[in-house]
Amino acid sequence: MTTRAITADVPMTPRMAEDPAALVPELAEVSAALFKVTGNGSVPRSTISLVQLRAGQIVASTYLTVLHTGFLRKAKESEERITSVASWQDSPYFTGAERAALALVEAVLQPRTHGERVSDELYAQAAAHYPPTALTTLMFAIGQVGFFTPVALIAKPVPGRSFTDPWA
Numbered sequence: 001m002t003t004r005a006i007t008a009d010v011p012m013t014p015r016m017a018e019d020p021a022a023l024v025p026e027l028a029e030v031s032a033a034l035f036k037v038t039g040n041g042s043v044p045r046s047t048i049s050l051v052q053l054r055a056g057q058i059v060a061s062t063y064l065t066v067l068h069t070g071f072l073r074k075a076k077e078s079e080e081r082i083t084s085v086a087s088w089q090d091s092p093y094f095t096g097a098e099r100a101a102l103a104l105v106e107a108v109l110q111p112r113t114h115g116e117r118v119s120d121e122l123y124a125q126a127a128a129h130y131p132p133t134a135l136t137t138l139m140f141a142i143g144q145v146g147f148f149t150p151v152a153l154i155a156k157p158v159p160g161r162s163f164t165d166p167w168a
Helices: 026-038 045-058 062-074 079-083 085-090 096-111 120-129 132-155
Strands: none
Touching: 026 132, 045 062, 045 085, 045 096, 062 079, 062 120, 062 132, 079 085, 085 132, 096 120, 096 132, 120 132
16 A cells, blocks of 8 residues: 655645546436435534534545535634534534534444444434434435545545536
8 A cells, every 4th residue: 555645745636537427417316315305404504514524524535624614614604613523522612412413423434343333322312402304314414425425535526616516
């Protein structure tokens, strides 16, 4: 396995020359359906964006972290909330519901050496903050970023470009 020196320049072009959505046009329908599901209003958009930012951090995707940071800034979230997502456990900037959502995304995306990733206790904490429709929406918001993770890590779109046109 080869590793890149930390001082190496990172190219500002996608790894994959062709836009995956152009190669497989059916992806547009799946993507639109996921955005519709997560935009049903049962979970605040800011919470979904915080969860998806944390997911991008966990999978170590610059594209996803830049994308979701941009969404949060456009939504007028404070810099303190945005920058402390990585250390949310000891940050004073999140509500109990947001903390439950962030704990849930971490449990789903980080492997454990033993036991279930999402324990009954964690599920109960999340369910205490989110009624069934909202909890289901949150579950699919985590899945939505999971759906785009392979694109971000394999095709490597250019960070900072619109999610609808990262190959421009």
